[in-house]
Amino acid sequence: MAASTILVVEDEPLLRMVVVEALQDAGFEVLEAGDGVEALEVLHKSAVDLVMTDIQMPRMNGYQLVEAAIAQWPKMKILLVTGYARDSVPDAVACAALHTLNKPFDVDRLPALVSGLLQDC
Numbered sequence: 184m185a186a187s188t189i190l191v192v193e194d195e196p197l198l199r200m201v202v203v204e205a206l207q208d209a210g211f212e213v214l215e216a217g218d219g220v221e222a223l224e225v226l227h228k229s230a231v232d233l234v235m236t237d238i239q240m241p242r243m244n245g246y247q248l249v250e251a252a253i254a255q256w257p258k259m260k261i262l263l264v265t266g267y268a269r270d271s272v273p274d275a276v277a278c279a280a281l282h283t284l285n286k287p288f289d290v291d292r293l294p295a296l297v298s299g300l301l302q303d304c
Contacts, residue, residue: 187301188212188229192222192236192248193264201290202235209294219243223251232301233260235284249281260300264288 189211193199199215206213214229216222218240225231234252238245245263252259266286282300 186210186212187232187297188214189297190214190216190222190225190229190231190234190236192216192219192234192240192245194218194237194240202293205290205293206297209298211294211297219245219248219251222248226252226256231259233262233297235262235264235297238263238265262297262300 189206191199191202191206191213192215193202194217196217199217203213203215214225214231216225219236220242222234222236223243226234234248236245236248243251245265249261249263252261261281263281263283264286265283284296
């Protein structure tokens with residue numbers, strides 16, 4: 184069975200590197216992007232099982248990325264990562280395959296979380 188492909192979208196290079204390494208060490212194929220615009224370019228070129236994206240990013244924030252992604256790939260699994268408190272996900276990006284993760288998070292637990300999200304229907 185082929186490894187699941189995760190797209191990590193994070194504008195902080197050091198955090199992105201740590202997350203990518205943790206997921207690769209767990210056996211996932213990992214693609215990366217520094218913002219939502221780059222992420223959409225990757226999504227158009229590669230099959231992705233889950234998008235893990237920060238919310239606060241330059242050029243295109245995570246909510247805008249999710250809205251664009253689910254418009255083209257409605258069953259795309261999404262993990263929103265945020266360091267900010269929020270009341271709710273905007274209606275335009277609410278979907279059954281959307282999950283959130285608050286920063287800071289334990290990177291050692293990330294592969295298990297991602298595996299669980301990929302197994303959800």
